[in-house]
Amino acid sequence: MPKIIIDGHTIECRSGIPVLQAALEAGLAVPHYCYHPGLSVVASCRLCLMEMKMPNPKTGQMDWAPKLFPSCQTPVRDGLEVRFRSDPVRENQQHVMEYYLLNHPLDCPVCDKAGECYLQDYTEANGPATSRMVEDKTKNPKKDIGPHTLLYQDRCVLCSRCVRFCDEIAGTGELAVVGRGSRCEIDVLPGQPLENPLQGNVVDLCPVGALLDKGFLFKQRVWLLRSARSVSPADSRGQTIWIDYNEAGIHRIRPRYNEKINEWWISDEARFGWKHVHRPDRLRQPRIRQGVALQPARWEELPGLLRAPFAGVAACASPAGPGGGARLAQPPSLLGRGQGEGQGIGPLAAVLSPMLTCEEAWLLAKLARSLAPQATLVLGHVPVSGHDQTYPNGFTIKAEKCPNRRGVETILQHLGGPTASFQEFLAQAVEGRFRAAYVTGGYPDAWVTDPVAAALARIPFLVVHDLFPSALDGAAAVQIPGAAWTEREGTFMNCDGLLQPFERALPPLEGVKADGQFFYELLGQPGLFRAQTVRETMAAELPQFSEVFIPRDLPKRAH
Amino acid sequence: MRDDDIIVLKEPELTPAERLYLPQILDGLKTTLRHMFDLQRRHAVVHQYPEQTREDTGELRTANYHGVHRLNKDPDGRVACVACFMCSTACPAHCIHIEAGESPWPDREKYPVQFDIDELRCIYCGLCEEACPVDAIELTPLYELVSCTREELILDKEKLLQIYEETKGIKPRRNPPVTDYGLTGTQGLDVAEPNMKRKV
């Protein structure tokens, strides 16, 4: 742990980092554009220059060197003494800021970066109030450089963060700095637009409003947004994200620094994987099959309606065995009206989707087992697409496109008893082994394939808890609308067993109850569902759930 | 702060007569009575509104009266607003609702697709006018704001532009500050294809 002296204060810092990083971690607001802790150092912006004490060759005494040094390129070493609060440093910052503003258009009112723009902040802090430039500013048209990204070249400060990101992190190298001097600009190669699966990060990286997200363009001003700490459900790696939202809904997703998983980046799947939350065809009220059609129902009716048939099924169920399927000789009777008949009622199954949080999966599993001790617990459909993709610096996009398979598996293993994989469950369902099943979905895309629908249609009392209408609507006896992950709180366990909690950003849609709250009420628990309380009760039985990992928030402007 | 910087003020005491309240009450009654019979002042202060308006007496300050809003037009007759949300951010009554979009004109970036002001919610403080970087939103001297329904008083963009047409005679638009808000790129070469031929 080297100790350095910044502005007369002794600071203890990690070894091997640049002085700038040490200063930022100590909470100092040092202006900088090109430096980013996740990228290589180029020291091109000249804004983070500092004064440093060096031995005077004439006297041999330690003295302030007459020249300024880039703090991003100077590694810390023990006893180093630097200062940022001095006139030369301040003058340098002012001159550099004036230089940056020579050609920068004064269009903050229409620029989406306004409010989180480094240039704006530094100009307010250090920059000149007026420009001495009398010539016309260089004007550059905006460029469409990829499916998600626009480049406003005249706002660019040529920090080359985006170029380095494409070279070093994504490894695809689409972007390059072309031209020289005042004609220097960022560009893509002909016919090779910026479309790698991590490309959204260049928008976050850009310290000014040069690179903008087409989806967020002109939608909102950033100061009107609130942010919630969340975990992306896009893949099983559990990338941590900020959800930026306001009353009108979600507007964008930004990466949340996480030293264990995704560092400063997120994949495009995570970044753009929230559109389904606002799809207009989401289910909005519970419905119950009466006659042929599903009829709207009230939430208050549901616990009684569900518990009775499930309990009836359970009461008559023999221990699970291969012979169970033969009992389905009698015609299925819905809503448990035939429960008094005694025989012919098969076992109960609960399908725990890997989209559920650990707490919700726990509650649902407990519910199923409390109704029928021999209820079959099934890990729901695990969507997989392609192969894991690993990028040069180690960033990985998992092929498994659900957030919590590992968490559900952990719970199922702990609870024991009859369990099945989704494929086994489907096969048993086709045999007609189940009289009742509670199926949870929550996937952003359509997941019910024809074989799944056909198999589940064999279950007489099928409860479907999902976000969207699907092929199961025809088979479901009760349809319950689910809440998207942005509308719930809980924890996801990622593929490496790391447990990460996330906050609720939006309230559930009108008429929809958060899944956890509904399970809580089904279990007959009083009050409101709070993920942390449930997690604590889980931790009493399952020590894996006693500790969660919450990455620390970086200070503002720390990268 | 030294001790001798502190100035100790002796609280004034009420006289015993004042503490009986009665002299004070009589004093107050005297004031109200004086105003009651001051006909001259009453005639000077009060306007008999529908018959006698401030326009008639020349007392309406059209340049800075805080009446109904308007949305100014630029010299080309397009809405001058650049949809920067500054007015709705500054608005203490949250009565301005804006939806921004990409402008259909090549020389402008952003423009308001929707611009609604709830005139019933507005408190006519004029902060929107202060906040506007292009002097697009202004308060007009129109003060007769009536309607039969609440919905009618949620003025939309068309209505606000129409108010500009109606009032530009009595309150011309100020010269807006010269900025680059709408001016990016040359006209006609707005969005370039990747690596298209651009000026060298």
Added chain:
Amino acid sequence: MTDPTIKRIETVLRKPAVIFGAGAAILLLVTALLALAFPLYKPLLSSQFSFSMIVLAVMLVLILSATALCILFERKIAGFTQDRYGPNRVGFWGLLQPVADGLKFLLKEDIIPRHVDKPLFLLAPALALAASLLGFAIIPWAGQVRWPWMPPDAPPLSTQVANLNVGFLYLLAVGSLSVYGVVLAGYASNNKYAFYGGMRAAAQMISYELPLGLGLLVVLLVSGTLQLDQIVQQQAATGVWNIFLHPIAFFLVLVSALAEANRAPFDLPEAEQELVGGYHTEYSAMKFAMFFLGEYAHMITSSALIVALFFGGWHFWGLPGPENVTWWAMLIKLAVYLTKVALFIALFMLVRWTLPRFRFDQLMRVAWQSLVPIGVALLAATAALTYLGWQRNVWASLAANLLLLAVLLRSAARSKRPVTARQEDLPEIDVRPTT
């Protein structure tokens, strides 16, 4: 305004000739009708009971219309004190404003919120108005009258509705009933603001009953009777109004009457800045109007009572006295009485538009720490005077009052410093330049 017919009607109504002409015509018509029907009701005038009934009917009509007019005058006075004109749109000088107000109250939607206690909610405004009107029964409007056709030795008729021998005890009892309407309204509305209003009203009325009762007791000791007509007759006979004997008692009664009527500066039960509308928050249309009328009716009752107790009722020096019981003397006395009442109402209104509202703790302190001790001291002094037989001696009474005032001033000077201070009385600040 755009409709020319309406505009024309409005212009016509605002001509003074039209209004006063119509008023005179109506007055003439009523007089003519009364003259024509004279033989019909002449026998009714001769017996005390039926005459009382007629007085009741006449005064009820008169007072109910007077309350409506009061509202106009209140708004006029408010306007004048604030350098405005007040209502002047409906009719000449706004004289038809009460009609417009009444029509508006009648036509407004009568809302009964779902969450209220319905029977009590409906009962409260009626109770508030009725309790205020009950007090009129014992006001001796115009002394006594003997009609020309009655034999000269027949006992003259009293122009009271009821000459109760318990006199103003009845008034006290009925006057405190009006708190019932307010408290019920506050309770039945099932609304916290209304409830606060009701609670405040209850506390306030109970507190101010005491100084009111003490002030009245002083008058009782002086006059030795509870009957209002006899109190008035005593003052008329000697020509010395009770105000000259006991100005402090008058002040006690005046302040308490303001508080009992929930008038400013004691209008805390309906303090709109704090309590929305206080006890009548949930009321609308005619039910709200009844509270409104009740308040003004209460003000008229209080004024009439104070006039009878302290200002000689219908007596005025140089005008017909108690021995003159002719019908024209009765009309003069009635006019004198009503004029005095009107002056008092004007005073009440002026006070409302002059003084700011008390804070609730101040209100309570005024009642319990000032008015009640003063009342007790005054009562003791008057009792002593009565024991000595000097209760109607002006100089003795005034001396007692002055003595009491001196004691009050003395104790006020000795009591703790007030926290209130006036800005202009602050001493000059000597600000040294800081170095």
